[in-house]
Each structure stands twice: as C-alpha cells, then as structure tokens.
Amino acid sequence: MRSTRLSLALETGALALPATGALAVYGPHDADDMAAFDKTRVKAVQGHFPDHRRLSAMGFDMAAEGPVEGASAAVVMLPRSKEQARAMLAEAAASLPHGAPVIVDGFKTDGVEGVLRDLRARLPVTEPISKAHGKTFAFVAGPELADWTAMPxxxxxxxxxxxxxxxxxxxxxxxxxxxxxxxxxxxxxxxxxxxxxxxxxxxxxxxxxxxxxxxxxxxxxxxxxxxxxxxxxxxxxxxxxxxxxxxxxxxxxxxxxxxxxxxxxxxxxxxxxxxxxxxxxxxxxxxxxxxxxxxxxxxxxxxxxxxxxxxxxxxxxxxxxxxxxxxxxxx
Missing domain, CATH: 3.40.50.150 (Vaccinia Virus protein VP39)
Structure with a gap:
C-alpha cells in the first residue's frame, strides 16, 4: 500500500515535510494515497473525474489541474505514462520555493525505478524506501527539470x-x-x-x-x-x-x-x-x-x-x- 511506504518514510525521519504550509499532492487516487498526510494541509491535483469526485467528497481540497501555488512541499504520485510523470515532477518543482522538498512515490508497475534512475542523472536524490512493490524518495525543488515541462x-x-x-x-x-x-x-x-x-x-x-x-x-x-x-x-x-x-x-x-x-x-x-x-x-x-x-x-x-x-x-x-x-x- 502506498500509505504504508509514505508513513514509514515520514515516521522514521527518512523524509521530512515542512511544519507549516500547504502540501501539494499530485495524482492521488483514493483515501489510502492520502492517509499519511494532514487533510487540512493538502491541496490535491487529480484530473480523473471519478477519483477527483471521490476525494472531494472526503473533504480534500481538490483541483483538476495544477500547478498548486503557495505550497511549501509537494508529493508526486507517479502515473504509468513516463512523459506525464516527468511533466508532473517538473510542474511540482517549478511551483515550489527553491530548496523545498518534492516527495516521489510510485509502484514498480508504473515505472518508478526508471524515474528514479532519470532523476539521479540530474540531481541529488534521497535513498529510496522500498516497500509494497514500490519506492518513495525525495529531491529538492530547483530548475533542473525545466525541460521536462509538459508541452502541447x-x-x-x-x-x-x-x-x-x-x-x-x-x-x-x-x-x-x-x-x-x-x-x-x-x-x-x-x-x-x-x-x-x-x-x-x-x-x-x-x-x-x-x-x-x-x-x-x-x-x-x-x-x-x-x-x-x-x-x-x-x-x-x-x-x-x-x-x-x-x-x-x-x-x-x-x-x-x-x-x-x-x-x-x-x-x-x-x-x-x-x-x-x-x-x-x-x-x-x-x-x-x-x-x-x-x-x-x-x-x-x-x-x-x-x-x-x-x-x-x-x-x-x-x-x-x-x-x-x-x-x-x-x-
């Protein structure tokens, strides 16, 4: 379960979130994806209508598309599309203050290992936590991913x-x-x-x-x-x-x-x-x-x-x- 990985990363101190400020969450699908976070801080981006509606009904602050302005950190839950994953990461990093944390979570079936490899070739990345058929890791926001920005x-x-x-x-x-x-x-x-x-x-x-x-x-x-x-x-x-x-x-x-x-x-x-x-x-x-x-x-x-x-x-x-x-x- 995704929440198990994220909770473990935060509880052990392997990854850390700022004590204040909004948390931008890109690509969540259900309550399990959000279980590790304080609902009152979350501003989530989900463009798939059934997931968006379900999370909105649970009380999460939802948007159909990003970026989320004014957040102090971001969590990107990787989609299966490599190109879309890169675009989400670029958007998250560009919308945050320089040096703010971007947490990345993904399943092996969604290509998280390839994304991790590509990120390591560009910038420092924390040691990943591997659990429940996936990985969680982080990097700090900066300009390194600007060329991954989604272009029509x-x-x-x-x-x-x-x-x-x-x-x-x-x-x-x-x-x-x-x-x-x-x-x-x-x-x-x-x-x-x-x-x-x-x-x-x-x-x-x-x-x-x-x-x-x-x-x-x-x-x-x-x-x-x-x-x-x-x-x-x-x-x-x-x-x-x-x-x-x-x-x-x-x-x-x-x-x-x-x-x-x-x-x-x-x-x-x-x-x-x-x-x-x-x-x-x-x-x-x-x-x-x-x-x-x-x-x-x-x-x-x-x-x-x-x-x-x-x-x-x-x-x-x-x-x-x-x-x-x-x-x-x-x-």
Whole structure:
C-alpha cells in the first residue's frame, strides 16, 4: 500500500515535510494515497473525474489541474505514462520555493525505478524506501527539470494533445476504423461517450444532419484538448464519469470507443458499464456505434441491452458494431 511506504518514510525521519504550509499532492487516487498526510494541509491535483469526485467528497481540497501555488512541499504520485510523470515532477518543482522538498512515490508497475534512475542523472536524490512493490524518495525543488515541462503537441489531422492522455501520439487505430465506418447521415442529437481529445467527435460533426454533440470525458486534460480541437458550436463539453452521465433528453446516437482498464488492471466490466450507460441514454429507436478489441467479452452485454446487434466491420484486432433499439426493462 502506498500509505504504508509514505508513513514509514515520514515516521522514521527518512523524509521530512515542512511544519507549516500547504502540501501539494499530485495524482492521488483514493483515501489510502492520502492517509499519511494532514487533510487540512493538502491541496490535491487529480484530473480523473471519478477519483477527483471521490476525494472531494472526503473533504480534500481538490483541483483538476495544477500547478498548486503557495505550497511549501509537494508529493508526486507517479502515473504509468513516463512523459506525464516527468511533466508532473517538473510542474511540482517549478511551483515550489527553491530548496523545498518534492516527495516521489510510485509502484514498480508504473515505472518508478526508471524515474528514479532519470532523476539521479540530474540531481541529488534521497535513498529510496522500498516497500509494497514500490519506492518513495525525495529531491529538492530547483530548475533542473525545466525541460521536462509538459508541452502541447500537434498530431496527425491537426489535433492537439498533451502527455498522459490516451493515444497522445495520434488517433488510435480503433477510432480511425470507427470514424471511417460512420454513416454519412447522423441526424439529431449524438453523444461521444469517452470522447478523449476529440478525434471521433470531429468525425461525427462532419456528418450531415447533426444538430448537437455532447463530448463526455473523465480525463480533464483530454477534455481541455478537445475544447481546442472541436470548435463547432454544436459541441458541448462535459467533464464527467461516462458510466453515470445522463444525456439531456434521449440521444439519437452514441459513439463510443470505451476504455477497458481501471487504474493499473484490465477491467472489461468498465467497458460493459459504458455500454449500459449508452443504452440508457438512447431514444427507443437510437443506436450505438462501437469499436472495441475483438477479445473483449461484450457480445452478451450487447444482446442483453439492444434488440438489434450487428458487426459492421473492423480488422483482426478491432470489431465495429452497430447496436440499435435499446431494450427497456421494467423496474
């Protein structure tokens, strides 16, 4: 557990925090991540909507993005993306007074050993504490990580992305396949469920008959990119948990390339939750346009949720599906 490592580091004096001032915590996911710290001092940054909402409900002072100004120390909980981890570390160090401590915590599965190695090549780092499949260590804030600062990039098609968002190097193959398979005519009200940085949304808005498109995305950084990439006045943007989002009225179409990882672990149930949400927000004659990896077990859920289910294309890795006429069950 992360809290065990952090508590051990602080209790033994291996790492120390200033006695006063706010503590900036980047990337926490749950209460365990925060257990070692005084809640009244924490100012946390978490852009993933479900984690942000959960921690906010526990009484933590939350922001969707940084930097945190006025903090006396920072804790960076490493994400899996190396580029995003570097950007978080650079942001934390740049926002603190020179010489203030930056504590780094990460799991081996998230690449903490590589980050430790890269930091040691640039600046002094404390001896790491290794426990519970991870490491905790610290360095002092200074200018050494300035070149790790996150910079927006332009990818194929003129889209903007930032480090850490899904498919930051360009549109993923599944989304490209689905965009090409969408019909020329998509009349009415559509929802891009899990819209990311807006690739599929732009494809939807290029079709005839679209009156409105909701972009629903849990990753605040990705949605910020989508606002830049999709400037059509028919688009509306929602930072939300897609599995709980309720469309404003019955949608005519839902377009979806659902995730199937929850945190570090594969979780096909997350994709199924997207399918249930899609079925629940569609009109009686509405349809779902779906791309998913072929190995994912969505067939049963689709048949339980829709009267008409048809494979419409794909390739060896991805399946394209149109599912229409959601089944309404009596309560």
């Amino acid at each position: 990039r332009e990818v194929e098609g003129g889209f903007r992305t930032v480090p850490g968002v899904f498919s930051a190097d360009g549109p993923d193959r599944g989304s490209v396949l689905l965009a090409a398979a969408l019909p020329d005519y998509l009349p009415g009200y559509s929802v891009d469920l899990g819209a990311g940085w807006g690739f599929l949304s732009r494809a939807v808005l290029a079709r005839k008959g679209v009156k409105r498109l909701d972009l629903v995305e849990a990753d605040h950084a990705a949605l910020t990119c989508a606002r830049v990439n999709v400037t059509d006045p028919r688009a509306r943007f929602y930072w939300a948990d897609a599995t709980e989002y309720r469309a404003d009225g019955h949608a005519d179409h839902v377009i979806c390339n659902p995730p199937f990882h929850a945190g570090r672990d594969a979780d096909p149930a997350l994709g199924v939750a997207f399918l249930r949400a899609a079925a629940g927000m569609l009109s009686p004659e509405g349809d779902l346009w779906l791309v998913a990896n072929r190995h994912l077990p969505y067939d049963r859920a689709l048949k339980e949720l829709f009267q008409d289910v048809a494979e419409i294309g794909g390739d060896s890795a991805f399946r394209l599906t149109r599912a229409a006429r959601p089944i309404r069950r009596r309560r």
